[in-house]
Amino acid sequence: MSLRLKHSLTLGLWLTVVLLAIYSITQTRFTADMSAFLPASPSSEQQLLVDQLQQGAVSRTFLVGIEGGTDEQRAEASRQLHASLVDDPAFAAIQNGDRAHHEQARQFLFEHRYLLSPAVDAERFSVEGLNSAIGKSIRELNSPLGDVTRELFPRDPTGEMLALLDRHDPSSGPARCCVVWSSADQSTMLLVAQASASGSDTDGLARASQRIKNTFDTIRDDIDPSLHLAIAGSPMFAIEARDRIKAEVTLFSIISVILVTLVLLLAYRSLPVLLAGLLPVGSGVAVGIAMVGLGFDEVHGITIGFGTALMGEAIDYSIYYFVQSRQVGMDSDGQGAGQSAWLRDYWPTVRLGLVTSLIGFAALLFSGFPGLMQIGLYAMTGLLTAALVTRYVLPILGPRLPRGDIAGLGRRLERPVAEMRRLRPVAMLLGGLAVVVLVFQQDGLWRDSLSGLAPIDPALEATDTRLREELGSPSPRHLIVVKGEDRETALRAAEHVTSILDQQVEDGLLAGYRSPTETLPSLATQRARQTALPAGKELEQRLEQALVDLPVSPDRLQGFVDDVARQKKAAAMELADLEGTPLWLAVAGHLPSDAAAGQALAVITLHTDDTTPQEMAVLREAITPVESAVLIDLLTESNRLYARYLNTTLVVSLAGAAAIVLLLLIVQASPRRTLRTLLPITLAVLLVVAGHALFGGQLTLLHLVGLLLVAAIGSNYALFFQPPPGQSNGLDARTLASLTLATTTTVCAFGVLAFSSVPVLQAIGATVAPGALAAWLLAAIFATPAARPLPDMTGQT
Known part of the structure; x- marks a missing residue:
């Protein structure tokens, strides 16, 4: 095969792969949903928690407040907003406490x-x-x-309605002003809107939120421009996090690209070389996104943000190539002499650094979190693609590209870097101090909760807290989830649980609970109650005997007899019978079904504000007779779930580190050389972790991602500063210049992320930027001096 044909096939294959990747990207769905950082394959109990976080009623319920104007104006805006949205398919239910709907609920109960x-x-x-x-x-x-009893007595002398109102009447809920819900001081009119979209459908929730805002804007313009809307709830946190992630990923990606481009243009002083140097990066980004899209059906915005910053490492390969090789003509292979020398002397080192990076990022594939798995897959495919394009495509294009030489930078740095070896004792001392810091702070080093991953707007959080307090609707922490093969089975099991809970309430261990069976009993229970109702004649006879010593005549209770006869023959209630009533909101969200899993759930919310952990343990033990019932502490279980996956990721990361050590031992064939290679990497990681422990707070999974990248970048630096025996590319000018330029681009790309308000991006940026700089400094401090100067392959100074 001729060299020209070989080059043509190489370029053709490269272009085909890139074009296919770009096409795949156009078919890919992008998301910024923080549920990507929930586990991908939870256990059955963990799945119950994940379902509640993603699809539970709380996850799709908006809390709305109308402020400004007069009492009557706010109330009228509340009524109009309710009327405009009540039949909107974007909402499953909406309530504002309007008297008409209150009466509708009472009538249904009666x-x-x-x-x-x-x-x-x-x-x-x-x-x-x-x-x-x-x-x-x-x-x-x-x-x-x-007064209530007197009104109901002729048709409900046994007081069933009053008992129902104790559980369902909203009198214990929000205050009222102008017959709608309001805050206690009547300055805010309140509504609750439950979206039809699931809690994991952030786009659907955003459309519902925008529908509320747009509708209110129209109403406000008609009533009083001084009215304004306050909207909160779990969906708003998801929407706000998504929007902020999108905005900051876009902003910091642009800044990173500009900074890296300016640094490279300043170094290369050639636009063609700059563009050629970006080919490995662009190819890596395209293939990485495409592979994530194919593997996960969607790409998270944080993956894109990480990937844009990752170009700080991916660009290193082209920097090594362009700086360490200079063409002055063609050799016998048709390539520049510099290209051939680079492939011979430097590519093996780049390849070894690449393999160590791939091993490190492979650990993320076993983390169990789709978000981290996406980052791991992106990093592996992106870096591999960038390295292969550098190896096979740039040598074809390289001889045709003019470029300046930045070896002068390397020569100016040679002496200072050589002097840095005097700092080895200082570096070892700092490493020792870092170990001491980590030993003393090991208990609180890692954050064991999900709370540090999502960006939270303090103003939104304050609004949410205020509206929840006014609505008397604290965010539930403790739930009992009951599983069944179908809804009837789940309801019957839930009724068994509620009989246990009633005893716990009576014993003072539980403040109360809300169960869907209060409004929708199982069919079996309804039929049992119908069976207990006596037939008309029988009831009349019993009434005559029961009223002998009571001051009421049987004739006055004929309405009672008729109602009992009617309900004895009535069809049993189904969930669909509640649709369109104010009671729907309290029931439907607590009876989710999973057709794919072939099961239905009944969710019981516990009122546990003053319940101690010991009392919760008693409660957990009390419901054990109901095998399908699981008590979930949303806060504790989510933290436990996160901690478990954090531990798993740490373990696989350590396994990856062990594999890297084994690889270096095999390739370098010298424990001493391997130790000298690993020492600066280890010290860089220790110093970054200690720095976070002292100044940056607790570490999260995303800090771990950053540490893996620090190790990957540091391995490249350390390997170049520790050349194999007999190889001359030690601290020569071009190697030093290329490593310095690579470090600069990496710090620029990741450094901007340190200023992000998104904790996930900030954690990566604040870890990788200082880590890369520390890795370069430490690699230089522990560098092996070059055995002899690298020959000038250009014939020029």
Whole structure:
């Protein structure tokens, strides 16, 4: 095969791969959903937690406040906003406490009271039971509830409706002003809107949020321009995090590209060389994104941000090539003499550094977090592509490109770098101090919660807290999730759990709970209650006996007899019967179904503000008879889940480090040389970790990603500063200049991320930028002096 044909095939293959990658990218979905940092393959219990974080009712419920204007203007805006959104398909339910909807809920409860009331059983409708229940209602005619009791008494003498109102009436909820929900001081009118989109569909939640804002803007213009909207809730945190990630990824990517481009243009002083040097980076970015898209069906914005900064390392390969080789003509292979010499003397070192980087990033593929797995796959495919383009494409293009020589920079640095070897004792002392710091702070070194990953706007957090307090709707922490083969099975199991919880409430171990079975009992329970209702004639006979010693005649209770007869024959309630009523919001979100898994869930929310951990342990033990019920502490379990995956990632990272050590031992065939190669890398990692421990707070999974990249970058530096025996490319001018330029581009690319307000990006930037600089300094400090100067391959000075 002729050299020209070989080059043509190489360029053709490269262009084909890049074009296919670009096409794949155009078909890829991009996301900024922080759920990428939830586990990919959770256990069954962990899946319950993940489902609640992604699809639970709380994850898609907006809290809305209307402020400004007069009381009546705010109330009118609340009513109009509710009317505009109640039939909008973007929302599953919306409530503002309007009296009409309150009455609608009361009417539904009243019409189904004998199917809903837990007091309904055969004993309740015996002669003795009726006498006792009716007698109690008569006594309550003189109580504060006398007016309500008097109104209901002819049709509900046993008091079932009052018992239901104790659980369902919103009187214990938000305050009211102008017959709608308001804050206690009546300065804010309140609404609750539950989106139809799942909590993991950030785009759908964003559309719902925008729908609320746009509708309110129209209403405000009609009523009073001084009105303004406050909107919070879990969906707003997800939307705000997504928008901030998108904005900052875009901003810092542009800044990184500009900085790196300016540095390279200043160094190369040639636009063609600059563009050629960006080919490995561009190819790596395209292939990396395409591979992530193919492997995960979507690409996270943080992966893009990391990838843009990763060009700081990927660009190193072309820097090594262009700086360490200079063409002055063609050799026998048709390549420049400098290119051939670089492939012979330097490529093996670059290749070894590449392999160590790939091993390090491979650890992320086993982290269990899709976000980290994406970064690992991106880094591996991107770096490999950049290195291969440098190895096979640039030598074809290189002889045709004029470029300046920055060896002068290297020559000016040779003496200072040589003097840096005097700092070895200082470096070892700093390393020792870093170890001491880590020993004393090891317990709190790693953050064991998910809270440090997502960006949180303090103003939004304050608004959320305020609206929740006014609504009387604290964010639930403790849930009991009951699984069943279908909804009926889940509801029956949930009823078993609630019977246990009732005892816990009575014993004072639990403040209360909300269960979907309060509004939608199982079919079996409804039929049992219907069976307990006596037929019309039988009920009339029992009433005559029960009312003998009570001051009420049977004729006055004919409405009661008719209602019992009607509900005894009525069809059992289904979830669909609640749709369109204010009760839907309280039930539907707590009865999710997973058709793919062939199961249904019932979610019971616990009121546990004052419940101690010891009492929660008792509660957990109490529900063990219900095998399908799981008590979930959302905060504790999410932190435990995160800590488990952090430990897993640390273990696989250490395994990757061990594999790198083994590889170096095999390739370098000298434990002493391997130790000298690993020493600056290890010290750089130790110093960065100690620096974070002293000044930057706790480390997260993303700091670990940064440390892996520090090790990858540091391995390249250390290998160049520790050439194999007999190889002359030690601290010669061009090697030093190329490493200095590579370090500069890396610090520029990652340094800008340190100023990000997104914790994930900031963690990577604040780790890699100082880590890369430390790796270069330490590699120079522990460098092996060159055996002899590198011959000038250009014939020029």
